Amino acid sequence: MSGNLMKAVLFDRYGAPDVLYIGEVPRPEPAPGTALVRVAAFSVNGGETPWRAGDLRPFSGRKFPKRVGLDFTGEVVALGPPGKHLGVQPVAVGDRVWGVLGRTAGFGSAAEYVRVPIDRLGRVPEQVDLVAAAALPVATTAVTALFEKAALRPGERLLVRGAAGGVGYAAVQLGRARGAEVTAMARAANLEFVRGLGAEHLVDHRTVVPAELGRFDVILDTAGSEPWTYRRLLRPGGRMVTIAFDLARPVVSVGYLAASWVHGRGRVRFFSGNPNRKHLDDLARRVDGGELRPAVHAVFPLAETAAAHRALEAGGVQGKYVVRVD
Structure with a gap:
């Protein structure tokens, strides 16, 4: 695979989970005020399955390929220049972070890398590993x-x-x-x-x-x-x-x-959740304080993202289905 490409979960038409496949897309570069995160894991969320199935066509349109993945955990691997309102960078290269892609970004965290505005990232509590932590951002x-x-x-x-x-x-x-x-x-x-x-x-x-x-x-x-x-x-x-x-x-x-x-x-x-750093830092405090712990029903490899979608649609999830990105 070329150095400026990455693996991502894509679909070229609406339909059942089997429309999902692993393809290659350009790896993003950090822009001002953003961080490039190497994704460790993400979870499958309820809003993604109707998006993939085509139930939201009036909003999702007909342009393909489309992406999936809303939340993520991972490690910061690069930082863009500070945004004009940021001042001191709140995260550093090597930090373990989590987040949820914003409403304007749509889906796309089901990939090896994701570019995220820095003010939409929070640090993952030390006592939680990155795969289990993927059950928590939402x-x-x-x-x-x-x-x-x-x-x-x-x-x-x-x-x-x-x-x-x-x-x-x-x-x-x-x-x-x-x-x-x-x-x-x-x-x-x-x-x-x-x-x-x-x-x-x-x-x-x-x-x-x-x-x-x-x-x-x-x-x-x-x-x-x-x-x-x-x-x-x-x-x-x-x-x-x-x-x-x-x-x-x-x-x-x-x-x-x-x-x-x-x-x-x-x-x-x-309302629809749209968390920023303040929300994510508050979440971390609640995890540290013992108010909240992750619940992972099952972990799937990236190549089996379709199986994770299938499991969610079958019902009966206890917590979250998480996909690990190797």
């Missing part, structure tokens, strides 16, 4: 949802939908650490897993009757289906944060969330 979404958007307080009742998934498993741990009474909703096979994370009450999402769950101060919804049903479970002053919408009924789902925001005084909030 936990910044749970931190933002619970503490910035919902202002979760000790003693409040918290419901986490999709509690065994990549954001949900972090939310259960963080809710317990905050002193909330955590109810975790997941498939039956995953209930013991979320109990081990600190959930006090366990609910099988396939058999649940929502009206029988009682009332909650905060609901974190990572599933996106039937938000109107779960909004009715909020106590007076309750807050519901959703990070997903129903792909089967996107117009209805998005329309409801928008109406809830306008007419419900913000009781239902939708």
Whole structure:
């Protein structure tokens, strides 16, 4: 392979996981205010599978090849000149770092190298190896949802939908650490897993009757289906944060969330995680403080990224599927 090329996971058409393959693309060079990171590992995230399948065509377009990979861990191998607002570089060559590609960057961390703005990098805690750490960067979404958007307080009742998934498993741990009474909703096979994370009450999402769950101060919804049903479970002053919408009924789902925001005084909030260095450093402090630990369901080599996508789509993940880049 030429010295200015690198391996990356690509796809030339929309479809099932088998459309993914390992190809060669130009290796990026560090630009001002950015770092070049040699990727150690990344995880497979829920938003990537509909992107790859073509469910998001209105946003993703028809230009190919396309890339996958949203988060990453790795080592800084080069730095561009400082950006005009940066001053002292907050990371150095050789630092172990993690991050999540920004909204404007899209996907692309499923590769040997990634170029990242320095203000979107954080240092990985020393006690966590880089492969396990790849299960954690999107936990910044749970931190933002619970503490910035919902202002979760000790003693409040918290419901986490999709509690065994990549954001949900972090939310259960963080809710317990905050002193909330955590109810975790997941498939039956995953209930013991979320109990081990600190959930006090366990609910099988396939058999649940929502009206029988009682009332909650905060609901974190990572599933996106039937938000109107779960909004009715909020106590007076309750807050519901959703990070997903129903792909089967996107117009209805998005329309409801928008109406809830306008007419419900913000009781239902939708957001997409977009962490910067402040969020990543806060995540590291929570890991160091014992509030949060990574959960890796399985590790795949880069050549088997399609298998990791297939496993995620099959359901039943406990934490994260991580792909190791050799």
